[in-house]
């Protein structure tokens with residue numbers, strides 16, 4: 001009878017298994033390495049961003065259920081090591097949406113693959129998945145472009161299917177309030193308006209229009225101090241000021257939405273003056 005040597009133990013595999021059994025329902029391995037380079041945020045990567053392969057993503061809770069996406073708070077961290085907070089915006093498939101995007105936003109935009117376009121039209125499961133992925137992709141690409149142009153938007157960390165991971169705008173784990181919920185004092189109001197003007201001029205210089213800009217899509221940090229900061233969010237529907245036939249009309253609406261709020265709060269500003277300034281930056 002021959003003696004059989006027991007198979008060598010694969011310690012690396014064992015350790016991995018032991019760890020993955022420890023993953024809770026609200027955890028996964030960091031997806032940083034599983035997406036390609038173009039699906040990661042612009043370099044240099046900010047110092048706070050955890051890029052370690054050993055990191056875990058832990059869902060801390062839902063921040064907001066929106067019309068077309070849910071936003072979750074996520075912690076990405078190495079157990080007992082570095083960690084960061086991220087906002088995970090996950091687009092829902094079309095049948096869970098509360099409204100459909102007006103087609104005037106997408107005029108002139110075409111998908112390349114006709115099978116994909118057919119699937120979207122026919123609203124097959126595949127089609128719904130593709131549509132959610134397209135909106136996520138559109139928003140991620142735009143965030144990268146705006147970030148590079150110096151517009152204060154959340155740093156776009158990563159895209160993975162229908163999920164965008166971005167800088168969490170907040171104070172500790174408390175999300176920053178939207179401008180619509182804030183009641184700034186007169187000095188803060190002037191300071192915030194200057195940032196609105198600057199951000200919109202930077203959009204204009206890129207010949208881009210937000211298209212859904214309002215005090216609901218602007219977050220504010222540092223309200224307890226004299227110089228609060230604006231962060232503009234929710235940019236999947238950004239449109240081209242020049243090639244889109246409705247570009248100027250949408251820009252005018254964005255200007256009115258912002259100016260009207262500041263006027264109601266007591267600051268004398270003019271939407272049409274803002275429009276003229278943005279148009280001057282674009283041409």
Ligand SMILES: Nc1ncnc2c1ncn2[C@@H]1O[C@H](COP(=O)(O)OP(=O)(O)OP(=O)(O)O)[C@@H](O)[C@H]1O
Pocket residue numbers: 063064065066067068069070071087089154166167168169170175176178216217233234235
């Ligand atoms: N990066 C972020 N940091 C902190 N909170 C965020 C971030 N991104 C989104 N949120 C929160 O989630 C909400 C919804 O985000 P967003 O506006 O991008 O999605 P939406 O689907 O268009 O939602 P809505 O229908 O409310 O406009 C925001 O109003 C804000 O409260």
Ligand SMILES: [Mg+2]
Pocket residue numbers: 066216217234
């Ligand atoms: Mg929004």
